Amino acid sequence: MMLKKILSMGLALAFCGLASAGCAKGDSENKRTPITLPDYENMQSEPLMINGWLSPPPTTDAYREYKEAGFNYIFIMGQNAGAVGSEKMENALEVCDELGIKAFVDISRNLSAIDATIENYSKHPSFAGYNYDEPVIYRNTINMSDGIVDIAEKVKVMHEQYPTVEFLVNLNPSECVDLNWGTPKFTYAEYLDAQTTYINSIYKDSSLHNWLSCDSYPICNNQTSKHPYYLKTSWLQNLAYLAEIKRDSEVKLTTNFFIQSMPYGTPNGMYDRKPTYEDIRLQAYSLLAYGYDSISYFCYATPNAVGEFQDYQQAMIDRDGNKTDIYESGKAVNEELRSFEKVYRQFNSNWLGVCPVYGTNNTSEDEFYFNKSMDALANPLELKHLSGLKGFESDEDVIIGYMKDGSGNPGFMVVNYNDSSWNKKVNAKMNFGDYTQAQVYRRGKKSVVDLKNGILTLELEVGEGVFVIPCS
Known part of the structure; x- marks a missing residue:
């Protein structure tokens, strides 16, 4: 079915390691130059x-x-x-x-x-x-x-x-x-x-x-x-x-x-x-x-x-x-x-699009495997167009909002997009390549997470969204 084709393509892209521009300096064979993110919380914004x-x-x-x-x-x-x-x-x-x-x-x-x-x-x-x-x-x-x-x-x-x-x-x-x-x-x-x-x-x-x-x-x-x-x-x-x-x-x-x-x-x-x-x-x-x-x-x-x-x-x-x-x-x-x-507010004025990702649990045996909301999007982003993110894997459906700050640093709003009555929690992995840390805002609170081999593991509760900024 069409969904299975989309799902297979999405997972193939996620696992193949997508080309990334992002904040990296130099070509893909060299480590990018480490960056220091601005102190967003003390910057002026409406x-x-x-x-x-x-x-x-x-x-x-x-x-x-x-x-x-x-x-x-x-x-x-x-x-x-x-x-x-x-x-x-x-x-x-x-x-x-x-x-x-x-x-x-x-x-x-x-x-x-x-x-x-x-x-x-x-x-x-x-x-x-x-x-x-x-x-x-x-x-x-x-x-x-x-x-x-x-x-x-x-x-x-x-x-x-x-x-x-x-x-x-x-x-x-x-x-x-x-x-x-x-x-x-x-x-x-x-x-x-x-x-x-x-x-x-x-x-x-x-x-x-x-x-x-x-x-x-x-x-x-x-x-x-x-x-x-x-x-x-x-x-x-x-x-x-x-x-x-x-x-x-x-x-x-x-x-x-x-x-x-x-x-x-x-x-x-x-x-x-x-x-x-x-x-x-x-x-x-x-x-x-x-x-x-x-x-x-x-x-x-x-x-x-x-x-x-x-x-x-x-x-x-x-x-x-x-x-x-x-x-x-x-x-x-x-x-x-x-x-x-x-x-x-340091990112949303440079919003670039949303990438929908079908979860691996969504198969023909799952009554709700076909997320019509995501399939109805006219101009969804593909994972390969999200700079800084080399791959993404999730067991349930999510949407990823992609935006950049004034210096070009990418930020990702990851949302568990499933009806709450299904009580679906999300287990996801974000592959940030040679980034070593990520700032994660969950329930509005900031944590700095060390990445192992560039991987950030996320667990999203029902209806939850987190904002992720790769750094270092």
Whole structure:
């Protein structure tokens, strides 16, 4: 079968010893010149942006609890925030001023709110800008949402008058392109091109964040299946679409993606699955493998039980304002990310791609041996293109995010990419050739590991990711 061919080729490359450029000096027959890595943890960098969708009540205590969970940005919206321009929303901005949280104000389907509020909101140090959720290219004649072309006209004028205000358009994922939007049909490539042409071009000469954002949720459920829990096939490719646009763009872009932090939808439906700590960290580390600048949680506070939300479905904070176990899970993941964000941020601006690796345990006797998520990637890297890494072996499926620091030193984000319900742990070996050590960041904590014959052995727990930098 095709998978067996791919697996065989991947393992052959892994064991044959791939040509490497990396940090080596001289040809392949000579030892490379040892290098000393920069002190990443003491270098200046912008913190990873971690956001929550649907804000808590605008009190100091509620927002302090939010900040204590590792969030530094917030989308002010939902039943707790009131309407744009309301006293409650003003209170929310004042609390963000007090606590040092940057805020986006949601104006989806309400572009006129810019003129009504921007002069006042711009006075708040916390005010980052506005966001608009899930428009398509042209005006949606079903729900009357503005189109990207309409939004761009307004944003262009806004940027000329208020050049310090950002605008974040959050896009639909690729699986939504064939839905009935009440507009002419379009491809996903045309949709992404509209975002970069109409919105990102406005900020091309600005020092502000030039946002490229999307949402798609991978933690899925199908109770009619023998194995009801699974990862959405299209999710990794959606991460790749934005990451590759950023990598290949002449304009500096800031990438954001939403991750699933609550069950939602119809009972026993596709997204009616409560995310665990392992599910949240799998999503977060996968975003880092794709070089993302920002991670947004859907949701932080729990929406009212209407529409796609049921009474029993809760987010990080329940409808009574109490912490849930999802809060503790999200907080734990954010603490891990914060612990090594300075290191990661020295690499992710030079993200080069992701290499998927099928595990040796994945044979035709294994019911889950065919990882559709990885097979769906349009432009995966091959192992031979990961400089500094001569070979890689794993018993379970992983993705390897490949990036470099400002001096060209390679870094690798290795993620156990398997649905958490299968409880698959990874045993992997990374062959770094004549490197003698590696810096390994696991759960955010650094260790320096001596390599035997250039080999680093990794054991990854369910949903875990580690960042590896070969050195010496």
